[in-house]
Amino acid sequence: MIIRSPFLRTVRLGISSLLLHKLRAFLTTLGVLFGVASVIAMLAVGEGASESAQDQIRQLGSQNVILRSVKPPEDQQSNQEVRVLSYGLTDGDRRRIENTYPGVRSVIPVMQVPEEVRRGTRVCRPRVLCTRSGYRDATGRVLYEGRFLTELDESLEEPACVLSYEVARHLFPFASPVGESIRIGAEYLTVVGVVLPRGPIGAVAIDSTTEVGGDIFLPLAAGRRMFGTTQVKMRSGSRDITEVELHEIIVDVRNAADVPMVADACRAMLARDHSEKDWEVIVPLELLLRAEETKRIFNIVLGSIAGISLLVGGIGIMNVMLATVTERTREIGIRRALGAKRKDIVIQFLVETTVLSGCGGVAGVVVGLIIPAIVEATADMPTIVTPQAPALAFGISVGIGVIFGLYPAWRAANMDPVEALRHE
Amino acid sequence: MTHEVQTEIAAELLDVRRVYHMGSSQVAALDGISHRFMRGEYWSIMGSSGSGKSTLLNILGCIDRPTEGEYMVGGNPVSSLDDNQLSELRGARLGFVFQSYNLIPQLDVLENILVPVMYRDEWPTWALDRAKELAERVGLGGRTGHRPPELSGGQQQRVAIARALINDPDLILADEATGNLDSKTAEEILEVFDELHAEGKTILLVTHENAVGQRAGRTLKLKDGRIEDVVENHS
Numbered sequence: 103m104i105i106r107s108p109f110l111r112t113v114r115l116g117i118s119s120l121l122l123h124k125l126r127a128f129l130t131t132l133g134v135l136f137g138v139a140s141v142i143a144m145l146a147v148g149e150g151a152s153e154s155a156q157d158q159i160r161q162l163g164s165q166n167v168i169l170r171s172v173k174p175p176e177d178q179q180s181n182q183e184v185r186v187l188s189y190g191l192t193d194g195d196r197r198r199i200e201n202t203y204p205g206v207r208s209v210i211p212v213m214q215v216p217e218e219v220r221r222g223t224r225v226c227r228p229r230v231l232c233t234r235s236g237y238r239d240a241t242g243r244v245l246y247e248g249r250f251l252t253e254l255d256e257s258l259e260e261p262a263c264v265l266s267y268e269v270a271r272h273l274f275p276f277a278s279p280v281g282e283s284i285r286i287g288a289e290y291l292t293v294v295g296v297v298l299p300r301g302p303i304g305a306v307a308i309d310s311t312t313e314v315g316g317d318i319f320l321p322l323a324a325g326r327r328m329f330g331t332t333q334v335k336m337r338s339g340s341r342d343i344t345e346v347e348l349h350e351i352i353v354d355v356r357n358a359a360d361v362p363m364v365a366d367a368c369r370a371m372l373a374r375d376h377s378e379k380d381w382e383v384i385v386p387l388e389l390l391l392r393a394e395e396t397k398r399i400f401n402i403v404l405g406s407i408a409g410i411s412l413l414v415g416g417i418g419i420m421n422v423m424l425a426t427v428t429e430r431t432r433e434i435g436i437r438r439a440l441g442a443k444r445k446d447i448v449i450q451f452l453v454e455t456t457v458l459s460g461c462g463g464v465a466g467v468v469v470g471l472i473i474p475a476i477v478e479a480t481a482d483m484p485t486i487v488t489p490q491a492p493a494l495a496f497g498i499s500v501g502i503g504v505i506f507g508l509y510p511a512w513r514a515a516n517m518d519p520v521e522a523l524r525h526e
Numbered sequence: 527m528t529h530e531v532q533t534e535i536a537a538e539l540l541d542v543r544r545v546y547h548m549g550s551s552q553v554a555a556l557d558g559i560s561h562r563f564m565r566g567e568y569w570s571i572m573g574s575s576g577s578g579k580s581t582l583l584n585i586l587g588c589i590d591r592p593t594e595g596e597y598m599v600g601g602n603p604v605s606s607l608d609d610n611q612l613s614e615l616r617g618a619r620l621g622f623v624f625q626s627y628n629l630i631p632q633l634d635v636l637e638n639i640l641v642p643v644m645y646r647d648e649w650p651t652w653a654l655d656r657a658k659e660l661a662e663r664v665g666l667g668g669r670t671g672h673r674p675p676e677l678s679g680g681q682q683q684r685v686a687i688a689r690a691l692i693n694d695p696d697l698i699l700a701d702e703a704t705g706n707l708d709s710k711t712a713e714e715i716l717e718v719f720d721e722l723h724a725e726g727k728t729i730l731l732v733t734h735e736n737a738v739g740q741r742a743g744r745t746l747k748l749k750d751g752r753i754e755d756v757v758e759n760h761s
């Protein structure tokens with residue numbers, strides 16, 4: 103078959119020359135294939151991990167500053183029969199923040215109750231959060247049905263509660279829970295609404311409590327009345343009484359630019375008002391920035407590994423092309439004698455390397471798209487293949503083919519025709 | 527027609543020397559050769575082994591350059607041409623036939639014949655028809671799809687001759703073109719050369735066999751890189 107287009111003719115010639123050594127061409131292609139596939143797969147896994155970490159941080163609300171109660175380290179080993187441990191954030195803290203910072207939209211108190219939740223024979227242990235109506239806005243939870251808590255619930259100390267979707271499904275597998283009643287500890291509450299879950303929980307946990315499946319929200323005032331602020335834990339021969347007024351205060355800052363300032367002010371205020379370090383300040387925005395920094399480092403590491411594997415592929419190509427050029431010295435001499443210019447020889451060999459690396463690149467993209475799918479199915483890790491990744495990996499592989507093919511091609515073109523013709 | 531063009535110079539050597547440097551010593555493979563090959567002439571170049579026949583043919587074929595002196599081909603002094611121009615000249619004006627055929631193994635017969643065309647700036651419309659015609663002419667019309675390893679030595683050399691003719695060259699250069707062939711096949715190849723000569727082609731044929739050398743109209747005898755004798759053969 104005679105092809106008139108000079109370029110296509112060269113490509114066809116390149117392919118038929120490569121097919122003279124099928125195994126060799128295949129193995130060379132394999133080198134590029136793995137380079138490209140590993141680049142795509144690593145980027146996809148990295149992107150997926152960082153995306154799910156960022157997702158979790160974003161769920162905390164990037165415009166929020168979160169204050170948490172932390173149990174202070176116990177300094178003395180006491181053998182008293184009754185130990186009372188009182189620590190953490192207070193209503194006083196909440197009011198002071200509310201009254202001090204004009205840039206704050208709302209300050210939401212959260213008290214957590216360690217009670218079991220039941221409906222008939224069904225039991226679960228979600229986070230039971232006593233809070234106020236602003237919680238949903240500040241954390242961006244989406245209403246699925248019914249309504250969220252209101253300020254009226256709060257002022258009436260209404261025994262109302264809102265379930266998150268997974269809790270609702272667990273307790274009411276077949277019907278809507280709205281209007282039904284459930285039991286928390288020894289108290290009965292009426293379900294008024296359901297909110298959607300907070301998305302998949304990924305590999306990086308911000309805080310162990312978020313790993314608990316599901317939440318139940320009830321008005322803070324009602325929670326205080328029903329469960330109080332003290333918890334009693336029995337130990338061998340003694341009783342531990344823990345008193346925590348608020349477990350969490352979510353400070354919803356109107357303007358994200360004010361977040362660092364508000365966070366610093368909260369830290370300063372808590373440091374002044376609390377004699378012990380029984381609190382911590384979590385700034386999702388800072389975590390987000392740190393996660394981005396981590397991702398940047400991750401990308402540099404991945405980039406180097408990927409670069410090295412592609413380099414290895416490129417060296418493989420160069421090696422094979424040098425062997426090919428040596429083997430085909432005589433052919434080069436013939437072509438030169440029949441009128442081929444140096445340029446023609448360079449193009450001929452460059453086309454061959456480009457075909458090699460291009461085939462490796464295409465196969466690598468295919469494998470590189472399959473690997474993340476397998477990882478996602480078997481390791482239960484989220485992966486994200488950005489459209490740039492395959493394009494980038496393919497482009498680099500072809501580029502490497504050309505770069506590493508240049509020297510062999512140049513060697514071929516600069517052979518002395520007489521010497522080349524004499525070559526066996 | 528042959529009588530008109532005989533006055534034109536096809537190739538001219540002016541005191542050509544070709545010196546190889548072997549470490550500190552020098553070997554003059556060609557040591558001051560001056561000669562004119564006229565258009566339409568059929569020359570054989572003879573001499574003992576090492577006398578410089580191949581070296582001379584390489585220079586005549588523009589794949590090698592003289593160390594000293596000048597080589598004029600088609601009116602152009604070779605020393606004034608750069609590598610690209612020499613390549614063009616080889617492709618367009620010269621046709622090579624080698625002792626070991628030198629076909630490209632991954633190409634079929636037709637593609638091999640067309641190799642010199644591939645390096646022209648443009649693909650001429652006549653190329654394919656002419657290639658088929660030439661294949662027919664050298665007796666390989668039915669085997670255009672075969673690859674060189676599937677052909678006998680004689681057949682391969684015919685392909686090489688067709689390839690040398692595809693661009694209608696001014697000069698056909700053959701180095702021991704029958705050297706690898708048995709006498710019957712060699713005879714067939716030589717008949718093709720006779721025909722080409724009759725058509726007015728200029729042919730320079732290197733050989734060390736007298737019988738072969740005497741088929742050409744004239745013989746250039748080399749010895750130690752010099753012209754020993756110029757003989758008119760009467761057949």
Ligand SMILES: Nc1ncnc2c1ncn2[C@@H]1O[C@H](COP(=O)(O)OP(=O)(O)OP(=O)(O)O)[C@@H](O)[C@H]1O
Nearest residue numbers: 546553555573574575576577578579580581582734
């Ligand atoms: N590349 C080279 N380097 C060094 N010396 C060379 C080279 N090529 C040829 N020679 C020398 O030049 C001389 C002429 O060689 P050439 O190949 O032209 O001989 P020839 O007449 O073709 O011989 P043969 O009949 O054996 O083919 C020889 O002495 C040879 O050793």
Ligand SMILES: [Mg+2]
Nearest residue numbers: 579580581701
């Ligand atoms: Mg020789």
